[in-house]
Amino acid sequence: MKNGTRMHSSHWGAFQGTTQDGKLVDVQPFCKDEYPSPIIGSIKDALYSECRIHQPMVRKSWFDNGYGANTEKRGADPFIAIEWDQAINLVVAELSRVQKCHGNEAIFGGSYGWSSAGRFHHAKTQLKRFLNVFGGFTDQVHSYSNAAGHAILPHVVGQGGYGPFSSWDGIAQHCELFVAFGGVGLKNTQVEPGGAGEHATHKWLPMLRKNGVRFVSVTPCQDDTADYLKAEWWPARPNSDVAIMLGLAHTLVKNRLHNRAFLNKYCVGFDKFSSYLMGHTDNVPKTAEWAAKISEIPAPKIRALAIEMANKNTVLGCAYALQRADHGEQAYWMTITLAAMLGRIGLPGNGFGCGYGSMNGYGNPHLNLPAPTMSIGDNPTKSYIPVARIADMLLNPGARYDFNGTQRKYPHVRLVYWCGGNPFHHHQDLNRLLQAWRKPETIIVHEPWWTSTARHADIILPATSTMERNDIGASGRDRFWIAMQKLVEPLHQARNDFDIFSDIADGLGLRNNFTEGRNEQDWIKKIYDIACQKAAKQGITFPNFDDFWSRGFLEIPAPDRPFVAMADFRSNPSKFKRKTPSGKIEIFSETIDSFGYDDCPGHPTWLEPTEWLGSKLAEEFPLHMVSNQPRSRLHAQLDYSKISQATKITGREPVRINPEDAASRAIQTGDVVKVFNNRGAILAGALICASIRPSVIELSTGAWYDPLVPGQPGTLEVHGNPNVLTPDRGTSKLAQGPTAHSTLVQVEKFVGTMPSVTVLKRPAGV
Ligand SMILES: Nc1nc2c(c(=O)[nH]1)N[C@H]1C(S)=C(S)[C@@H](COP(=O)(O)OP(=O)(O)OC[C@H]3O[C@@H](n4cnc5c(=O)[nH]c(N)nc54)[C@H](O)[C@@H]3O)O[C@H]1N2
Ligand SMILES: Nc1nc2c(c(=O)[nH]1)N[C@H]1C(S)=C(S)[C@@H](COP(=O)(O)OP(=O)(O)OC[C@H]3O[C@@H](n4cnc5c(=O)[nH]c(N)nc54)[C@H](O)[C@@H]3O)O[C@H]1N2
Ligand SMILES: [Mo]
Numbered sequence: 001m002k003n004g005t006r007m008h009s010s011h012w013g014a015f016q017g018t019t020q021d022g023k024l025v026d027v028q029p030f031c032k033d034e035y036p037s038p039i040i041g042s043i044k045d046a047l048y049s050e051c052r053i054h055q056p057m058v059r060k061s062w063f064d065n066g067y068g069a070n071t072e073k074r075g076a077d078p079f080i081a082i083e084w085d086q087a088i089n090l091v092v093a094e095l096s097r098v099q100k101c102h103g104n105e106a107i108f109g110g111s112y113g114w115s116s117a118g119r120f121h122h123a124k125t126q127l128k129r130f131l132n133v134f135g136g137f138t139d140q141v142h143s144y145s146n147a148a149g150h151a152i153l154p155h156v157v158g159q160g161g162y163g164p165f166s167s168w169d170g171i172a173q174h175c176e177l178f179v180a181f182g183g184v185g186l187k188n189t190q191v192e193p194g195g196a197g198e199h200a201t202h203k204w205l206p207m208l209r210k211n212g213v214r215f216v217s218v219t220p221c222q223d224d225t226a227d228y229l230k231a232e233w234w235p236a237r238p239n240s241d242v243a244i245m246l247g248l249a250h251t252l253v254k255n256r257l258h259n260r261a262f263l264n265k266y267c268v269g270f271d272k273f274s275s276y277l278m279g280h281t282d283n284v285p286k287t288a289e290w291a292a293k294i295s296e297i298p299a300p301k302i303r304a305l306a307i308e309m310a311n312k313n314t315v316l317g318c319a320y321a322l323q324r325a326d327h328g329e330q331a332y333w334m335t336i337t338l339a340a341m342l343g344r345i346g347l348p349g350n351g352f353g354c355g356y357g358s359m360n361g362y363g364n365p366h367l368n369l370p371a372p373t374m375s376i377g378d379n380p381t382k383s384y385i386p387v388a389r390i391a392d393m394l395l396n397p398g399a400r401y402d403f404n405g406t407q408r409k410y411p412h413v414r415l416v417y418w419c420g421g422n423p424f425h426h427h428q429d430l431n432r433l434l435q436a437w438r439k440p441e442t443i444i445v446h447e448p449w450w451t452s453t454a455r456h457a458d459i460i461l462p463a464t465s466t467m468e469r470n471d472i473g474a475s476g477r478d479r480f481w482i483a484m485q486k487l488v489e490p491l492h493q494a495r496n497d498f499d500i501f502s503d504i505a506d507g508l509g510l511r512n513n514f515t516e517g518r519n520e521q522d523w524i525k526k527i528y529d530i531a532c533q534k535a536a537k538q539g540i541t542f543p544n545f546d547d548f549w550s551r552g553f554l555e556i557p558a559p560d561r562p563f564v565a566m567a568d569f570r571s572n573p574s575k576f577k578r579k580t581p582s583g584k585i586e587i588f589s590e591t592i593d594s595f596g597y598d599d600c601p602g603h604p605t606w607l608e609p610t611e612w613l614g615s616k617l618a619e620e621f622p623l624h625m626v627s628n629q630p631r632s633r634l635h636a637q638l639d640y641s642k643i644s645q646a647t648k649i650t651g652r653e654p655v656r657i658n659p660e661d662a663a664s665r666a667i668q669t670g671d672v673v674k675v676f677n678n679r680g681a682i683l684a685g686a687l688i689c690a691s692i693r694p695s696v697i698e699l700s701t702g703a704w705y706d707p708l709v710p711g712q713p714g715t716l717e718v719h720g721n722p723n724v725l726t727p728d729r730g731t732s733k734l735a736q737g738p739t740a741h742s743t744l745v746q747v748e749k750f751v752g753t754m755p756s757v758t759v760l761k762r763p764a765g766v
Helices: 038-047 060-065 084-102 123-133 147-157 168-174 200-210 241-254 260-266 270-277 288-295 299-311 329-342 390-395 430-436 497-507 511-515 520-537 545-551 567-571 590-595 659-663
Strands: 004-010 013-020 023-029 057-059 079-081 139-141 177-181 214-218 232-234 314-318 351-354 384-386 400-403 406-409 415-419 442-447 459-462 471-473 480-484 553-555 623-626 654-657 672-677 680-688 696-698 744-749
Touching: 004 038, 004 471, 004 480, 013 038, 023 038, 057 060, 060 079, 084 415, 084 442, 084 459, 084 497, 123 415, 123 497, 123 511, 147 329, 168 200, 177 241, 177 299, 241 270, 241 288, 241 299, 241 329, 260 329, 270 329, 288 299, 314 329, 329 351, 384 390, 390 430, 471 520, 480 545, 497 511, 520 545, 545 553, 654 659, 654 672, 659 680
Parallel strands: 139 384, 177 214, 177 314, 214 232, 314 351, 415 442, 442 459, 623 696, 654 680
Antiparallel strands: 004 013, 013 023, 057 079, 057 459, 400 406, 471 480, 480 553, 623 744, 654 696, 672 680, 672 744
């Protein structure tokens, strides 16, 4: 390959890579990105990491005794290196066996995970395409990010979990008050799936500030919202947001400040909700005082904010985080209800948004053009589970469960195939997952790096990283498509997921069905051309592929006016009906009510979480653990890099503790602490910090799972992976989403022999 400088991209930003002697020597942010993320600095570490997997591997017991052998040794057994041909043959034989004996439904290929930014080589997409060609598989629906959102928003406003919501330019011009439940942060907006060409949130938030928008940030961690926004911090108890919103709503009604005309014309069911709000149905008026007791935010503040909201152009933001909690559906439903009561949905600088600050794309002014993507085809089995019910499925084949108005049955899965995700990062209650992980007969994983999931596989196939292949990086919420040009030749024996699947398909007699006779470059050009054709239908002409490729990126013009969500509906509600049964915003949903769910009734409701500071369990485990997204990496990706490592304390993930909670436990910054509850125990490095409210700790996700005794459920985890402690409980029967943000723990100084962190080295013997 020729040396030089080429464009490339990642979920955390586009960049230019320079090579010399075939090696990547320099990485510089994309010239159009005024606010590049420092995480770009991890690219070289990722490519040349010691944690790269060099060669195909098979777990010893599986190699010696075949499928189903000693599954309790997953994570503990040594690995045996094999050649590619042999690896492909093993996978072909195993897929054929499972298909023949148990049917395609017994293959679990949901493979949840972020993979990489490139849209052609997107690993999860490649796997699903391949398995569909092979006759289908059991899939996962919705996302860990926003599962409750995906379920509730269609019922309430007739749109999916991803919006669209109003853009920052209009908010900057017209908004006076931005109330941010979960904050509106710079930490999470470093990231956009498919790549952030420009960091738009970082560009627009200062303009909001300049225009005098006042921010109120409701969050347990003050620095969720950028300092320069000078937000008023409401350090509410975690998971109490719905109560605060009800207190605000009650104040509006009491002062006759709710917009009856809007509620009558554009919404259904306000009266039923209002009976609950005012306490007619349960004798509990949801007053500001009632909300104050639950949230620890003083009632006068709640009352004053309600009145301010009624008098100012107000945007209500609700971060994803709030719905990744027990009864997470309610947070979005109540945000929308409150915005409807203010009566200015559909007007610029007003309304609501679910996800501002959660990812870069929210609010980014962009034209609504479909970005290049690969189609996955059709899944003949139609088998799926709600994304976060994987351990339930593996542990209880055949069991029945409720989901969004249907009764479903878990399939009996024999083979798990993961490509582009890390369940030992993303799933809750890892000790339970470990038990469940023993159930399948075979687990196959494609990974570039020795992640925890790779370590718990039977067959590992080493994949290339994006830098070793050509691709297109793009997100439908970004103004740039990036030509991700191969920077270096594949390292070690790594191969592209596409090529691996092509060879497996070949072994199954399906090569052409999978590749359609195209190679990498043919496919990239094809998905580019299809996206251009769609853009042309909207009157936008893009350069031809060769020009795009040689320039390295494509810039889509910014829209000429701000996008205001639901402006059309507001202007003409009978022509632009919402896609709900009534065509309106459903404050009461007949549909949801008809499901008869105790954990998700027909209107937004305060439902006490099983685990929170107000529950009985807090006597034993008095700290609420916020396991939010990490600042210095993407999930568990890049944890080995210098940038992530620089944040660690004695090599362990930092846990931020309020000074009061630290003092009462004689904990100091730099101490190794044990964080524990009934589900497990982990070690982390203490960092005392007044940005965290009392009775809360912040332990971000992403430290690679490092159990003291590998493969053994219940053993001490030594690196600080919070998912050892989180509950594996669905948000409700409606969404069955993950509830990581509803976790109680205790913390104490760790005494005893200090175990070392070993997971960031290659496993012994390979
Ligand atoms: N406690 C707690 N848990 C959480 C959350 C939380 O807030 N709290 N958040 C949840 C959320 S929102 C999410 S989205 C999930 C994220 O969970 P995941 O998306 O599963 O996490 P990642 O670490 O991004 O995993 C992606 C994997 O793909 C691999 N990969 C990258 N490129 C390639 C490739 O080209 N080929 C192959 N084969 N593999 C590749 C990476 O090495 C990495 O291991 O975590 C969830 N878990
Ligand atoms: N740097 C970086 N950015 C990321 C990611 C990453 O891994 N790294 N992951 C990306 C992904 S996949 C996703 S889905 C998004 C997730 O976006 P979010 O879900 O919004 O992210 P979190 O960091 O989990 O939560 C945001 C903040 O909400 C606050 N919070 C937690 N619980 C509560 C609560 O009950 N009430 C209130 N009011 N606040 C609460 C926490 O203080 C937390 O810092 O982030 C994306 N951005
Ligand atoms: Mo996510």
